[in-house]
Amino acid sequence: STTKRFHFSVEWKNVTRLCQTRRVLTVNGKYPGPTIAVNEGDNVQITVTNNVPRNTTIHWHGVRQLRTGWADGPAYVTQCPIGGGKTYTYNFTVLDQRGTLWWHAHFSWQRASIHGAFIIYPRKPFPFSNSVQSYNFPPIIFGEWWNRDVERVENEMMLYGGGPNSSDAYTINGLPGPLYPCSTKDTFIQTIESGKTYLLRIINAALNEELFFAIANHTLTVVEIDAVYTKPFTTSAIMIAPGQTTNVLLTADQVPDSTAMFVMAARPYLTSVFPFNNSTTIGFLKYKNTTTTNFETNKPLLPSYTLPSNLPAMKDTRFATQFSDNLTSLGSKDYPCRVPKTIDKRVITTIGLSLQDCPVNQTCQGYQGKRFYASMNNRSFIRPSISILQSHYHNLTTTFSSNFPENPPHVFNYTGVDPVTENMNTEFGTKVFEVPFGTKLEIVLQDTNFLNPENHPIHVHGHNFFIVGKGLGNFNASKDPQKYNLVDPPERNTVAVPMGGWAAIRIYTDNPGVWFIHCHLEEHTSWGLATGFIVKNGKEPFQCLLPPPSDLPHC
Numbered sequence: 001s002t003t004k005r006f007h008f009s010v011e012w013k014n015v016t017r018l019c020q021t022r023r024v025l026t027v028n029g030k031y032p033g034p035t036i037a038v039n040e041g042d043n044v045q046i047t048v049t050n051n052v053p054r055n056t057t058i059h060w061h062g063v064r065q066l067r068t069g070w071a072d073g074p075a076y077v078t079q080c081p082i083g084g085g086k087t088y089t090y091n092f093t094v095l096d097q098r099g100t101l102w103w104h105a106h107f108s109w110q111r112a113s114i115h116g117a118f119i120i121y122p123r124k125p126f127p128f129s130n131s132v133q134s135y136n137f138p139p140i141i142f143g144e145w146w147n148r149d150v151e152r153v154e155n156e157m158m159l160y161g162g163g164p165n166s167s168d169a170y171t172i173n174g175l176p177g178p179l180y181p182c183s184t185k186d187t188f189i190q191t192i193e194s195g196k197t198y199l200l201r202i203i204n205a206a207l208n209e210e211l212f213f214a215i216a217n218h219t220l221t222v223v224e225i226d227a228v229y230t231k232p233f234t235t236s237a238i239m240i241a242p243g244q245t246t247n248v249l250l251t252a253d254q255v256p257d258s259t260a261m262f263v264m265a266a267r268p269y270l271t272s273v274f275p276f277n278n279s280t281t282i283g284f285l286k287y288k289n290t291t292t293t294n295f296e297t298n299k300p301l302l303p304s305y306t307l308p309s310n311l312p313a314m315k316d317t318r319f320a321t322q323f324s325d326n327l328t329s330l331g332s333k334d335y336p337c338r339v340p341k342t343i344d345k346r347v348i349t350t351i352g353l354s355l356q357d358c359p360v361n362q363t364c365q366g367y368q369g370k371r372f373y374a375s376m377n378n379r380s381f382i383r384p385s386i387s388i389l390q391s392h393y394h395n396l397t398t399t400f401s402s403n404f405p406e407n408p409p410h411v412f413n414y415t416g417v418d419p420v421t422e423n424m425n426t427e428f429g430t431k432v433f434e435v436p437f438g439t440k441l442e443i444v445l446q447d448t449n450f451l452n453p454e455n456h457p458i459h460v461h462g463h464n465f466f467i468v469g470k471g472l473g474n475f476n477a478s479k480d481p482q483k484y485n486l487v488d489p490p491e492r493n494t495v496a497v498p499m500g501g502w503a504a505i506r507i508y509t510d511n512p513g514v515w516f517i518h519c520h521l522e523e524h525t526s527w528g529l530a531t532g533f534i535v536k537n538g539k540e541p542f543q544c545l546l547p548p549p550s551d552l553p554h555c
C-alpha cells in the first residue's frame with residue numbers, strides 16, 4: 001500500500017470573529033484545519049507536534065482503525081494525551097472505507113477549533129458518478145464560534161454544576177455570516193456553474209447542537225452518510241448531528257435572478273432549558289457569470305437574506321424523524337448491507353442527564369441546586385489516569401472495571417420518571433463491558449428524556465453499526481425486534497437517538513481493542529455520558545490488536 005504522510009502542528013492563532021480577536025487552538029494555524037485526503041487502502045501517518053502548553057489528542061472520526069486502536073485518539077481511552085512540546089505519529093491504514101469523514105481533537109472541548117475534513121477516495125468507481133459533473137465544492141463544515149476559551153467554559157461548568165455558556169455563533173467553514181454582528185465579511189460564498197451537479201461533503205463539527213441545513217430554491221439528494229453509500233433520496237433539507245457527515249448531490253438548476261445569490265442556512269433542531277445558541281448561520285451560492293453586488297466590503301450590499309423557506313423550523317421533530325426514516329444502506333451488489341441478522345448479545349442502556357448532590361459548602365447551578373451529570377445505566381464515566389487500552393494491553397485491571405451493567409438498573413419507565421429519585425447520584429467510575437472477537441452485538445440506547453429533551457448523538461469508535469430499529473417511548477424487548485429492518489438499515493458511526501425514544505444498533509465486533517461509546521454533545525461527554533467496550537483478540541494472529549507504537553505518549 002501507499003503511505004501518505006502529514007504533519008500537524010497544534011498551535012495558537014489569533015482569529016477575529018464578531019469583531020473580537022482571540023487566540024484559538026489550531027492545526028497548522030488554520031481554522032478550520034487542513035483537509036486530509038487519501039485513497040482507500042492507503043497507509044496514513046500523521047505526525048502531530050503539540051506546540052502549546054496544554055494536553056491534546058487527535059481522533060480520526062469514523063476511521064475504523066482495524067487493529068490499530070493506538071491511533072484512535074480519545075484521551076485516556078486509547079492513549080495518554082500528547083503533552084506540550086511532544087510529538088506522536090498516528091499510523092493506520094484505511095481499509096474498506098470510502099467517503100467523507102473528519103478529524104478533531106479529542107481532549108476537553110478543543111474540537112471547537114481543532115477539526116477538519118478527512119476524505120477517502122474510493123477504490124471502485126463512485127456509484128453516483130454518472131450524475132456528478134463537479135467535485136470542486138469544498139467541504140462544508142458546521143461549527144460554533146466561542147468568544148471565550150472553551151476549555152474554561154468546560155471547567156466552569158464542571159466546577160459549578162450548571163449548564164455551560166453557549167457559543168456565540170454557528171459557522172460554515174469558520175464563518176458566521178451576515179446575520180451575526182460584524183460578520184458580513186466573514187461569510188461563506190461558493191460559486192457554481194449553471195447546469196452542473198456537484199458533490200457536497202457536509203460535516204457537523206458543532207459542539208452541542210444538531211442542525212438543519214437547506215439551500216434556497218435547491219433540493220439535495222443524499223447519497224452517503226458517515227462514509228457509507230445510501231439509496232439516493234431527494235430532500236428539501238437535511239438534519240445532521242454533531243459527529244455525523246452527509247454527502248449530497250446539488251444541481252445548479254435555477255435561473256439566477258438579478259441578485260444571483262441563493263442563501264444556504266444552518267440552524268439548530270432543538271434548544272432547551274439551558275442557554276443554548278438558537279441563532280442561524282448563512283452563506284451563499286453564487287452562479288458563475290452573473291453579476292452581483294460586491295460582497296467583500298462589509299457594506300449593506302447583500303441581496304436580501306431571507307432564510308430559505310425550505311429550512312425546517314426549530315423543534316420540527318416531524319421533519320427530523322422523516323429525514324432519518326428515509327436513510328437506508330445502498331445494499332447494491334458492490335456494496336451489500338452486512339447487517340448481522342441474528343445476535344449473540346444484547347446490551348440495553350439508558351442515556352440521559354442526571355443529578356448529583358451539591359458538595360457541602362458549595363453552591364451549585366444545576367436543577368434544584370444540584371450538579372448536572374449525565375450517565376449510561378446510571379453510571380457516569382470518569383476518565384482513568386492512564387489509558388484503558390494501555391491497561392488492557394498490559395493486563396492492569398486496576399484502572400478500570402469491566403462490569404458496565406448490561407441492563408438498566410431498574411424497570412425503566414421514561415414517561416413516569418421522577419427526575420430526582422430516578423436519576424440521582426449516579427455511580428462514578430471507569431466502566432466498560434467486554435465481548436469476544438466476532439460477536440454479533442446489539443446495543444439498545446434508551447433515552448431517559450430527563451430535564452433536557454434532545455436527541456443524543458451517540459458515537460461508537462472502531463466500528464460502524466447498523467440502525468436496525470428506533471421508536472418513541474420505552475424499548476419493548478418482546479415486540480420491537482419484530483419490526484427491525486434487517487434488509488437495508490442505515491450504516492453509520494453516530495446515531496441521533498430520538499428524543500424520548502430509543503434506537504437499536506447492531507455491531508459485528510471484528511476490531512480488537514478498547515472502543516469509546518459516547519454522546520457527541522460535548523457537554524454530555526464531560527458529564528459522563530460515555531462508556532466503552534473491549535473487543536478481545538480473536539484466535540488468528542490477524543485478529544489481534546497490534547503492539548503499541550514506541551512513541552505512544554506517557555501519562
Ligand code: C2O
Pocket residue numbers: 059061074104106243459461516518520
Ligand atoms: Cu468524534 Cu469520540 O468522537
